[in-house]
Structure formats: C-alpha cells, structure tokens
Amino acid sequence: MKSTSKPDRxxxxxxxxxxxxxxxxxxxxxxxxxxxxxxxGTCALSNFPSQSSTPSSNNFLAVNSSTSSDDIRILxxxxxxxxxxxxxxxxxxxxxxxxxxxxQIDVKFVFCNLTKEDQKVLVALxxxxxxxxxxxxxxxxxxxxxxxxxxxxxxEMLNDTDRPYPPYHYVMKTDDDTYFRLDNLVESLxxxxxxxxxxxxxxxxxxxxxxxxxxxxxxxxxxxxIVEWIRDxxxxxxxxEGPEDKVFGDWIREGHRAKNRYNAKWSMYNFPEPHTQCxxxxxxxxxxxxxLKNQEKWIQTLxxxxxxxxxxxxxxxxxx
Numbered sequence: 001m002k003s004t005s006k007p008d009r010x011x012x013x014x015x016x017x018x019x020x021x022x023x024x025x026x027x028x029x030x031x032x033x034x035x036x037x038x039x040x041g042t043c044a045l046s047n048f049p050s051q052s053s054t055p056s057s058n059n060f061l062a063v064n065s066s067t068s069s070d071d072i073r074i075l076x077x078x079x080x081x082x083x084x085x086x087x088x089x090x091x092x093x094x095x096x097x098x099x100x101x102x103x104q105i106d107v108k109f110v111f112c113n114l115t116k117e118d119q120k121v122l123v124a125l126x127x128x129x130x131x132x133x134x135x136x137x138x139x140x141x142x143x144x145x146x147x148x149x150x151x152x153x154x155x156e157m158l159n160d161t162d163r164p165y166p167p168y169h170y171v172m173k174t175d176d177d178t179y180f181r182l183d184n185l186v187e188s189l190x191x192x193x194x195x196x197x198x199x200x201x202x203x204x205x206x207x208x209x210x211x212x213x214x215x216x217x218x219x220x221x222x223x224x225x226i227v228e229w230i231r232d233x234x235x236x237x238x239x240x241e242g243p244e245d246k247v248f249g250d251w252i253r254e255g256h257r258a259k260n261r262y263n264a265k266w267s268m269y270n271f272p273e274p275h276t277q278c279x280x281x282x283x284x285x286x287x288x289x290x291x292l293k294n295q296e297k298w299i300q301t302l303x304x305x306x307x308x309x310x311x312x313x314x315x316x317x318x319x320x
Contacts, residue, residue: 074105075154075170076174082123105186111135173248174219196260268288
C-alpha cells in the first residue's frame with residue numbers, strides 16, 4: 001500500500017482546521033441570533049399578565065377563586081373560648097362549604113389570652129393550619145369588655161397599607177351557637193349603606209324598632225366607620241360591663257351613631273324549641289338561627305336547609 005505524501009497530509013490538516021473554524025464561527029453567529037431572539041421574546045411576553053403569578057396581598061379576603069373589587073367585604077368574628085376545639089372544627093365545616101356570590105367573607109374565631117399549656121400548643125397548631133383565630137389581649141369574659149376589646153383592636157390589627165380601605169365594609173360579632181346562611185346574609189346587605197350601619201335582630205323580642213332598642217348578641221353587624229369610632233371614642237371605654245349586646249346598643253345611642261339601621265327580624269331568630277317570643281319555625285328565607293346548643297339541633301337545622309345537596313356522587317362513598 002502506498003503511503004500518503006507529506007503535501008497531502010498538510011492539505012488534509014489545513015482543510016480540517018478550516019472546517020472546524022467554520023463550524024465555530026457559524027455556532028457563534030447562531031448563538032448571538034438565538035440570544036437576541038430569546039431576549040426579544042422575553043421582553044414581548046413581559047407585556048402580558050402572567051397566568052401563574054402569586055395573588056397579591058390585596059386578595060387576602062377572598063373566599064372564592066373569583067372575586068371582584070366590588071364585592072362586599074365582611075369579617076365575621078365568632079366569640080368563643082380557647083378550649084372549644086370541636087366547636088371550631090365543626091363551624092369550619094359549616095362556613096367552609098358555603099360560597100356566597102358577591103362577597104369576600106372571613107370567619108375568625110375570637111377569644112382572650114391563652115392560660116393553659118395545652119392551649120398554647122393546640123391553638124398554635126390551629127393557627128398554623130387554618131389562620132382563622134384572633135387572640136385578644138384580655139382575660140376571658142362574656143360581659144366585662146370582651147366585645148369592646150374585639151372591635152377596638154381591629155383597626156390596629158388590620159392596619160396594612162397593602163390592603164384595601166376599609167379592610168372590611170362590615171364587621172360582625174356573633175356566637176358559636178348561631179348558624180348564618182351566608183348567601184342570604186349577603187343578599188340582605190347588598191342594598192344597604194356601607195357607612196354608619198347597625199344590623200341585626202332587635203331585642204326585646206316583640207320589638208321591631210331598631211332606633212329604640214338594640215340588636216341581639218346572636219349576631220349583629222356594624223360598618224367599618226363605627227368600628228373605628230369604638231376605638232377612638234370615650235363612650236365605650238366608660239361603659240364596659242353588663243349584657244354585651246345591650247351595652248353595645250347603649251354605646252350606639254349615647255354616641256349618636258348608626259343613622260342607618262336594619263332589623264333582620266324574622267330572617268334571624270332562635271331555634272323553634274323551646275318556644276319563646278324570640279323563636280320561629282325554620283323557614284326558607286332564613287339568614288340566621290340562634291341557640292343551637294347541641295348537635296341534635298344543629299343536625300335538624302342543617303337537614304332542613306339541605307346543606308349537603310351539592311355533594312358530588314363518587315364510587316368512594318355511598319350516603320343514602
């Protein structure tokens with residue numbers, strides 16, 4: 001076999017080097033074009049809203065996946081006790097399965113300072129899991145200022161410039177033995193003013209005049225401007241003790257507040273049994289039922305309103 005001559009080898013080496021140089025140059029040119037195209041694409045896409053962006057802090061009130069800035073913002077504060085773990089879990093089911101249209105609603109459980117070691121662990125776990133608890137700086141009580149501490153503490157708690165103002169249009173105080181049907185509550189609020197409002201069930205039971213009497217502690221609601229007034233005024237500070245709902249009505253009267261008042265009777269009422277002047281038979285146009293003191297009354301109420309009608313069929317369970 002004839003060996004390759006030196007000139008041929010030189011030409012082969014030079015040809016190979018030239019080819020390698022050509023490939024490197026081509027790759028560099030294409031790389032520059034690709035980077036430019038990528039930069040252009042990134043710039044162009046930045047003009048479109050991201051579909052996977054994290055919701056802003058302004059959406060913290062939303063309970064539905066789709067909310068609007070026109071929605072009514074409501075805080076429902078359920079005054080309860082630290083040790084009422086089962087009641088809180090039950091009420092999370094009750095309110096967590098409701099999706100009212102036209103409102104962003106927060107349900108928070110409200111109690112005073114923790115006093116036991118087990119509370120410090122178990123309540124902390126609840127907060128980590130649900131973030132729906134407000135702990136007030138007070139000694140646990142019913143009629144010695146807890147309601148005042150609740151309302152007067154909210155402006156400072158919710159003082160966040162990243163949130164809309166007001167953080168809530170309406171704030172409610174209610175009991176843990178009251179069942180609110182949120183759709184009906186929202187519908188009743190839609191035509192009402194969002195300022196200087198006092199809403200609830202007028203006490204005493206036969207009364208229908210909210211300008212003479214006061215709203216029952218089963219659940220009453222005020223607009224945000226009255227919440228701020230409670231924080232700033234000397235009227236509530238000088239009158240803290242007594243039946244909390246009646247005392248609250250005294251504040252409103254003495255402070256000349258709430259020119260807008262709404263008597264929700266008889267869409268709000270006490271459970272039918274035992275019969276009193278405040279009771280009412282269960283009926284479809286209900287906003288709230290009070291004095292659900294045991295599971296039997298809760299179940300009877302929930303069955304009447306057919307709250308499980310939206311249960312989706314599945315092979316995983318059979319509920320007759």
